[in-house]
Amino acid sequence: xxxxxxxxxxxxxxxxxxxxxxxxxxxxxxxxxxxxxxxxxxxxxxxxxxxxxxxxxxxxxxxxxxxxxxxxxxxxxxxxxxxxxxxxxxxxxxxxxxxxxxxxxxxxxxxxxxxxxxxxxxxxxxxxxxxxxxxxxxxxxxxxxxxxxxxxxxxxxxxxxxxxxxxxxxxxxxxxxxxxxxxxxxxxxxxxxxxxxxxxxxxxxxxxxxxxxxxxxxxxxxxxxxxxxxxxxxxxxxxxxxxxxxxxxxxxxxxxxxxxxxxxxxxxxxxxxxxxxxxxxxxxxxxxxxxxxxxxxxxxxxxxxxxxxxxxxxxxxxxxxxxxxxxxxxxxxxxxxxxxxxxxxxxxxxxxxxxxxxxxxxxxxxxxxxxxxxxxxxxxxxxxxxxxxxxxxxxxxxxxxxxxxxxxxxxxxxxxxxxxxxxxxxxxxxxxxxxxxxxxxxxxxxxxxxxxxxxxxxxxxxxxxxxxxxxxxxxxxxxxxxxxxxxxxxxxxxxxxxxxxxxxxxxxxxxxxxxxxxxxxxxxxxxxxxxx
Amino acid sequence: xxxxxxxxxxxxxxxxxxxxxxxxxxxxxxxxxxxxxxxxxxxxxxxxxxxxxxxxxxxxxxxxxxxxxxxxxxxxxxxxxxxxxxxxxxxxxxxxxxxxxxxxxxxxxxxxxxxxxxxxxx
Numbered sequence: 001x002x003x004x005x006x007x008x009x010x011x012x013x014x015x016x017x018x019x020x021x022x023x024x025x026x027x028x029x030x031x032x033x034x035x036x037x038x039x040x041x042x043x044x045x046x047x048x049x050x051x052x053x054x055x056x057x058x059x060x061x062x063x064x065x066x067x068x069x070x071x072x073x074x075x076x077x078x079x080x081x082x083x084x085x086x087x088x089x090x091x092x093x094x095x096x097x098x099x100x101x102x103x104x105x106x107x108x109x110x111x112x113x114x115x116x117x118x119x120x121x122x123x124x125x126x127x128x129x130x131x132x133x134x135x136x137x138x139x140x141x142x143x144x145x146x147x148x149x150x151x152x153x154x155x156x157x158x159x160x161x162x163x164x165x166x167x168x169x170x171x172x173x174x175x176x177x178x179x180x181x182x183x184x185x186x187x188x189x190x191x192x193x194x195x196x197x198x199x200x201x202x203x204x205x206x207x208x209x210x211x212x213x214x215x216x217x218x219x220x221x222x223x224x225x226x227x228x229x230x231x232x233x234x235x236x237x238x239x240x241x242x243x244x245x246x247x248x249x250x251x252x253x254x255x256x257x258x259x260x261x262x263x264x265x266x267x268x269x270x271x272x273x274x275x276x277x278x279x280x281x282x283x284x285x286x287x288x289x290x291x292x293x294x295x296x297x298x299x300x301x302x303x304x305x306x307x308x309x310x311x312x313x314x315x316x317x318x319x320x321x322x323x324x325x326x327x328x329x330x331x332x333x334x335x336x337x338x339x340x341x342x343x344x345x346x347x348x349x350x351x352x353x354x355x356x357x358x359x360x361x362x363x364x365x366x367x368x369x370x371x372x373x374x375x376x377x378x379x380x381x382x383x384x385x386x387x388x389x390x391x392x393x394x395x396x397x398x399x400x401x402x403x404x405x406x407x408x409x410x411x412x413x414x415x416x417x418x419x420x421x422x423x424x425x426x427x428x429x430x431x432x433x434x435x436x437x438x439x440x441x442x443x444x445x446x447x448x449x450x451x452x453x454x455x456x457x458x459x460x461x462x463x464x465x466x467x468x469x470x471x472x473x474x475x476x477x478x479x480x481x482x483x484x485x486x487x488x489x490x491x492x493x494x495x496x497x498x499x500x501x502x503x504x505x506x507x508x509x510x511x512x513x514x515x516x517x518x519x520x521x522x523x524x525x526x527x528x529x530x531x532x
Numbered sequence: 533x534x535x536x537x538x539x540x541x542x543x544x545x546x547x548x549x550x551x552x553x554x555x556x557x558x559x560x561x562x563x564x565x566x567x568x569x570x571x572x573x574x575x576x577x578x579x580x581x582x583x584x585x586x587x588x589x590x591x592x593x594x595x596x597x598x599x600x601x602x603x604x605x606x607x608x609x610x611x612x613x614x615x616x617x618x619x620x621x622x623x624x625x626x627x628x629x630x631x632x633x634x635x636x637x638x639x640x641x642x643x644x645x646x647x648x649x650x651x652x653x654x
Binding site for chain 1 (some may be wrong): 543546547549550551553575616617619620636637638640
């Protein structure tokens with residue numbers, strides 16, 4: 001116990017000295033992460049999307065995501081300090097900022113700051129121009145005004161890069177990268193230099209365009225005050241080192257979230273809305289098209305049915321017309337046959353009285369009156385047109401038949417038919433006209449040529465300018481005594497001519513005597529109005 | 533002038549009778565009368581007239597054209613069609629039956645003589 005008592009005070013002194021020395025030593029050594037839990041780190045924040053920036057007031061970007069992950073793992077609290085790039089860089093040097101993201105590593109900076117070991121992103125400087133200024137090589141920038149961020153690595157690097165080609169530019173220094181773009185947009189600078197990732201983002205909001213002139217690729221790290229007094233860089237390095245590889249780590253996902261979209265073209269919202277609108281319109285058009293197609297299909301089907309029905313109806317009508325034609329032709333044929341039987345009976349009956357020439361003469365007169373009716377039916381039966389017959393053929397054939405049937409052959413009578421024009425006559429006109437011709441020719445043959453060796457009868461049928469028709473029958477015979485009253489005569493022949501010509505055909509009969517005798521019958525238009 | 537003999541084939545009795553009267557007046561001999569195709573063929577071959585005056589529309593199953601074919605096929609006398617069926621179709625059909633002529637009714641008997649005499653062997 002005494003022994004114990006003896007040395008115990010010494011041990012206590014040694015232990016106290018040792019503890020003091022250890023405390024002093026620990027105070028100068030970088031503190032382990034666990035020991036820094038609940039510390040608040042001041043983080044410099046500046047507009048450099050997509051690496052580091054504020055989005056709707058909230059710190060965002062690749063470096064911010066990675067730093068917050070580390071802070072969560074290590075129990076840090078982060079307090080973001082907004083500022084310009086040059087101010088933050090100066091603040092970092094003075095120890096007023098504990099960590100500054102997206103700082104390009106250079107030997108010169110390494111003398112002033114400490115950097116995390118692994119770069120978070122590799123970027124480079126790029127030249128941007130206004131949209132009205134087109135360049136192809138760096139030589140196009142000779143003598144131009146170039147905007148750059150004051151104190152930016154890329155501003156200095158561009159100056160050196162241009163000078164290496166002997167190009168002299170007038171540098172226009174501004175406070176940050178958006179100001180570079182604004183200077184170009186305002187015409188204060190012809191071009192500007194900017195880190196690619198940020199410049200590409202800014203080019204969407206400013207009237208500038210990116211050029212193929214790229215320079216000074218550089219690795220971006222987190223930078224901390226020289227000596228890493230808070231152990232922040234060491235902590236981050238530890239997290240990075242322990243981070244599993246394989247493409248699906250938190251950092252990989254963050255990289256894809258912020259950087260990968262840059263590899264393609266970001267589609268602006270208005271374009272998405274337009275595309276959506278186009279899709280809707282396209283869908284509606286498709287729907288409309290289907291509806292129209294359906295309507296067309298239904299209409300086509302209805303039309304096809306209608307056409308089929310009409311074709312069937314037309315075919316039925318054609319058959320009916322053909323049947324009607326056949327029946328009509330048969331009717332003409334039977335009428336013609338019946339007339340022939342009647343004519344045969346009359347002549348047979350008359351020939352039973354060979355000693356009575358008057359009776360035979362009457363029989364021939366009646367037969368002559370039947371002849372026009374018979375001839376009309378025969379011509380209609382033979383014709384393709386069941387309603388009309390040719391005036392020229394009909395009147396010529398009838399006149400020849402009358403001439404052939406005459407009994408008095410004391411004179412050689414010539415028949416002139418040159419005045420017959422070709423018009424189409426309906427049955428209602430042809431028969432009465434034929435009866436008139438029969439009466440007039442019979443009269444001429446009987447009375448015009450007494451004691452003469454020959455004579456001539458001319459017949460004509462023509463259309464007048466008024467549209468009326470004129471029928472004419474004239475002989476070159478002896479004519480009639482002067483003052484002969486045609487209308488006052490009691491003969492059946494003349495009565496028939498007036499009755500038919502004026503009463504039935506509604507025409508006008510005019511006789512002209514000397515030389516010979518001529519009869520003209522003028523009848524109104526309407527001779528060819530068919531009934532069937 | 534030689535007396536020509538004719539066989540009248542006509543199913544309409546009045547017309548047949550009138551034709552017979554016209555032929556007689558013009559100096560023809562009417563060798564016989566028939567109203568059907570069968571009878572016409574039989575009498576034509578039996579009586580051997582100079583000509584057969586054949587109507588086309590006849591009573592019975594055989595019409596004038598078929599009867600004419602039968603007569604010509606059996607070496608009978610020449611046939612002259614006398615018909616009121618004088619449309620183009622009937623004429624075309626009759627043309628194939630070997631007929632001497634095709635006349636429309638009423639028959640012009642005076643013209644008939646010259647036609648038949650020209651066709652007979654001298």
